[in-house]
Amino acid sequence: MMQGRVHLYEGYTAHQCAFPVRVMHSWGIRTLLLTNAAGGINKKFLTGDLMLIADHINLLFQNPCVGRNDPERPRFFPMNDAYSPRLRKIVQEIDPEVRSGVYAAMLGPSYETPAEIRMLRLLGVDAVGMSTVNECIAARHLDMEVLGFSVITNATVDEDLSEEKVEHSEVVQVGKAAGPRLRSIMLRLIPQI
Template identity: 45%
Template structure:
């Protein structure tokens, strides 16, 4: 890896450890996608770190993504909460979040909890519902590990979304009275939405939801040795499944309406996870 990149990661991780009050810092990091921003208000004793202060972090250029990191607690659980992500569709770079994930790992994070907004491929999984990701389809067939060297680049993606973490999330959802469906998430590059033919293709391939993020970060996290848990907030039915024109404005609007319930569920899940998820 380029020496400048490694230097940026070390400096960013050192700053996060310093802002967290020294080692060990939080072992759980949460990436907030569209509709999940309300979690930021739930972080207690929050220390606010703008992405601009972290040299390994990219600038954020998508509405609904604030570009700041919070260090604090959700109930008793120490967390780092990342308000926003860089998407591959912004520059075409599947490794856009590499510096972020490497920084989190270097700062002591052991579990990455990802959230996103997604379109449903099943009318029974409607807008406002939350889906727990059990597996993914990398339809883009791009890897954020291009350029890595050595045998470690050949990452085993079995159980990419950790089975024990998913079980703990299901238990927390049941205790809250919020049934949580599991499904397969398909990554499409975007930024355009899918055509009806593409939606039919994804259905036949076994996908339950489709979106434009998450998969590159999961690959990076697994390469860095992190466990991953991921949740999709369903904001629409896929193109051709409903008579509604798709737009990012609609995504943000539906996400805002369903966000409170999704955030309450996420808070319950985070508090159910062991703080030391090594």
């Protein structure tokens, strides 16, 4: 439904980043499908892989539910099932080659340093990006069912002396190339939601 999103690195607040989710909920939407481009932290992941988000780590250190709370919603809510196990199971039946892993969101807009990549691996992160977490948190606060996909658009560089650089144009190109496979999965998933 949406093509793109706003990000914290553009100067928006976490609340503003999550605003479209709240609008969709007000329209009666109860299931949220999120996609992003992410760097592969897991060394087994290849450029172009699709990863189902099983869980996330919020390294944005912001939350869209900070501030005044809607009295119709709980102030404190669980995130242990942030990404729907039911929907993830359906996707894995549709395409068993889809990876699964933990996504971390960092502020950006710079890509990660080698030391940050080593830290992320120590934390158990499989992919890193600059979005998705605020939308997921807001959706779960609204009791929406959430499914998240990361397109692994580049292998991250974790050697201090490496000559390899992440080129944004390549990230965009890989993301576009993964589109048909992701679209095929979505078209088979949506009737089962």
